Amino acid sequence: MSIFGSMVYNPDNKLLYIATEGHGLLEYDIHSEKSRFHLIDKSDHQQSKNIIKCLTYIDGKIWCGTPSGEIFIFNPETDTFSLYFKTNKCTIYSIEPDSDGSQWIATTSDTIGIARLKEGKIIEKSFSEAKIAIPSGRVIKKVSKDVWLFGTSRHGLIKYDRNRDEVYQIGDESDLKNAYITSIAKDKSGNSYWIGTFGNGLFNYDSATDNINKVKLSEDDGPVEVCQVVQDNSGNLWICTTEGITSLNPASGERMNYTRTSDIRIQEFTIHSGIALESGEVFFSGSNGFITFNPAEIKRNEYQPPIVFTGLSVNNKPIEPNDSHGIIDSSIDDTGSITLDYNQNNLSISYAALNYINPEQNQYAFMLEGVDDDWVYVGNRREAHYANLAPGEYTFKVKGANNDGVWSTDARSIKIRITPPFWKTWYAYTFYLLALIGISFLIMYYIFKKKTLEQSLEYEQMKQKQAEEFHESKIRMFTNFSHELRTPLTLIVSPLQELLKRTDFNSTVRNKISLIYNNSQRLQLLVNQLMDLHKNQAGQMQLKIAKDDIVPFMQEVYSAFNQIAVANSISFSYVCSETSLPAWFDKSLFEKVAFNLLSNAFKYTKPGGVIEMKVEPIANDNQLIPGQTHSLPDMPHDVRLVHIAVSDSGRGIPEDELTNIFSPFYQVDDNKSKNIIGTGIGLSLTRSIVELHHGVIWAENNPEKGATFHVIFPIDNSVYTDDEIDHDTDERVVMDVFPPTTPTAEFKVDKRYTVLLVEDNKDVREYVKECLEPYYNVIEAEDGQGGFELTAERYPDIVVSDIMMPVKDGLELCAMIKNDMRTGHIPVILMTARSMVMQIKEGFASGADDYIVKPFNMDILLYRIKNILASREKLRNLYGKQFSPEAMGIEIVSFNDKFTQKFFSIIEKNISNSELNIEFICKEIGLSRANLYRKLKAITELSPMELIRNKRLEVAAKLLLESDSSVSEISTYVGFNSHAYFTNCFKSTYGMSPSDFVAKHKASNQNFEQTLTVEPEPAVSM
Structure with a gap:
């Protein structure tokens, strides 16, 4: 069975010719309905040489294109085929004559594509000046004399205008851009063309405006595979598709579909197959034959089915x-x-x-x-x-x-x-509405109650906040007051300590001075309690637990108060059944607990009374403390506890006041105690320290009279965290409550240094100056700005400055000194009443070398100044020492000092420059000649030229040992113009000439290498 394809009508003999695949050319007589086949090669039994893909009628001849790239011309008069053109293997799908006698062909070849033939040869296959080739052609349609439309399989519709020398694609932005063009039919009513595509449906193209419109062929507008489009004498389009035949009225858009159910017996229509004759008949061919019909004779079924x-x-x-x-x-x-x-x-x-x-x-x-x-x-x-x-x-x-x-x-x-x-239902929605109204009412009621409660809580919080702010203001007031007290205390305590050292006073004067000193110590204790209370409430009081024996510790406390008991005729006893009781506690903080409890007992005990301090270990049974509503925190049963009780025979404490006496600033309101003045700080601080030790404290009245304060706390380190344990116990020093009675050793200095004292308080400044002048030269400044100006002008050996000052405070002064290259080497000691850890860290962060808290012992200040200056003197000697061969290869010029690093880096970079002098270094560093000289003398005790010479000699010694250069070459390299001068300088520094220096060290190296060479021992035969 053959596949029928392209059709052409021969008006000369009134015959229709149809291309077949396998049977050559079919000749069909429309009137007699007789047909016969014309074979290209009658000897081809496999029918491969009798396949024809396209037909064209030209001047009475039928031109046939084959899938093997050949064009045959069939002569109807002789019934013979003649080969006109042959190319490489490709299919020729279309042949169209030109007015000049040439022929256009469309091939599947990408190299030939659309081409023009003449006399059996390709004369053109690329068009326009750009030489554009059109690959894989399918359909050719002549629009006018020099305008053509080319249909391709992958690039849609191409238009070629020979007059304008233009080749361009039609419908770049439409579905036609990459479509497979199967048919181009000119509309009989105008200049438009109907473009059929395989898979993209039907398009209408206006050749005058190049406008493209897609035509709807189905209700769902799905993909339609158009094989051929023809137009009948009535102007209706007949569109052959793979599904059937569709009739379309271009004016009204009315369409009619005919499928295989409409008595169309063609199984599948063929691409490029179809023709409409002037007689009105339409032909379409397919895989198993062809059909013919006259559209004018087709009757339409007008019945409207119910x-x-x-x-x-x-x-x-x-x-x-x-x-x-x-x-x-x-x-x-x-x-x-x-x-x-x-x-x-x-x-x-x-x-x-x-x-x-x-x-x-x-x-x-x-x-x-x-x-x-x-x-x-x-x-x-x-x-x-x-x-x-x-x-x-x-x-x-x-x-x-x-x-x-x-x-x-x-x-x-x-x-x-x-x-x-x-x-x-409606009644359900009615219920929903009522429920919504009820829920909304409940929500509004809840919001109202919530708002009322929030306002009440906000009011209570505001009251609480005001109370806390008032309490904080009291703490802040007493804290600030304590800061202010430290300065006058310095002027009281320090002179008293000086006076107590003197031996030329009689006993009466010494007793008066001792009385004043003891009361100043009590005042200092009160100030320290205020500071401790503020630390505790700010969360900055931390434990430093260390192991100690609590029995001798409490014995020392007892001894300290025993003299007071004797002086006031009070029977004071210490009861402890143990001779030794190792315990973990913060000795410095717990000392405050013991002193506060005993001070409270002595305050309310009259002469002739009795005070007892008792210490005993107890078992941990986690029971409630008798008479109390709380117990110790939960801890293992094997944790050891200690019980300290301080009893007195005073007036006792009202029962309703027992729970309030540990509140800050709380005092018992009792007419009998009007003559006893207290602050309400000691017991509050005591409770805070005890609770930090995971213990409890409470008070109870004695059966007869007086009161007893109880303290229970654990003494095992297992209840404390690692942060609470002091791992540097040996470095901790517990300050004595009372000063030593023996005078300090005589203070001596080797050199009178210059000390700059910066203090805004005139009394303190004059007192400190008076104490320092026997040993140092003292210059003064009233504020930080003046202090910095004096530092830059006078270059003191050390600066002692207060922190709280006008204009520039001590921290700013310290930062200015340390950040200035001229003064960065000068040590700074800050003295202030600010004793909190964060405040001390702030002072050291500004670059301070030391920090001393007011009130301070003047001996401490003297020794701190002496030690800092002594360490600076050692550093100066290190900088100023002569460079020795043993120091070679070791960088000894930095010591974390930016100035010295920069100074010696300039020398190293310019070591070969014989013109290296002071002016050059001053320009590089940015200091004047005088300031550079004073700076270097303060650091090294050497002049700039001496340092330059020493550095050059150090480099020369290193080169003598490590290089093969001569002495003259090395002396020139390190900047010495005279070889004799270099030799003299080297000999004065290292004690030998450069040549002897090299010889000595080479001999030392040889001896060292010989000691490493061991002669093998002779073998011993047995």
């Missing part, structure tokens, strides 16, 4: 009249409406059009009012499906069309009602 309902399914179950579902009681076609429950909302309705002429071509459209906005065209599908319909009322409508597409004007309908569930 629609009937044929079936109903609910939830995928067929519904029959009077079945168990009870939905319909008669045929669905006789039912005007149906009612369904809310869970019967999946429907299928079947229908049919009563047209029996090619009923397979009947078409349908339906819509469900309430769901669909427009008609849904479903082709020949005869069933509508709807799922999950919401409760409500709907109307289902359906209409049909006959085999020729004539639609019925009356649509068939059926009403559908889906009832809502009970929770979506």
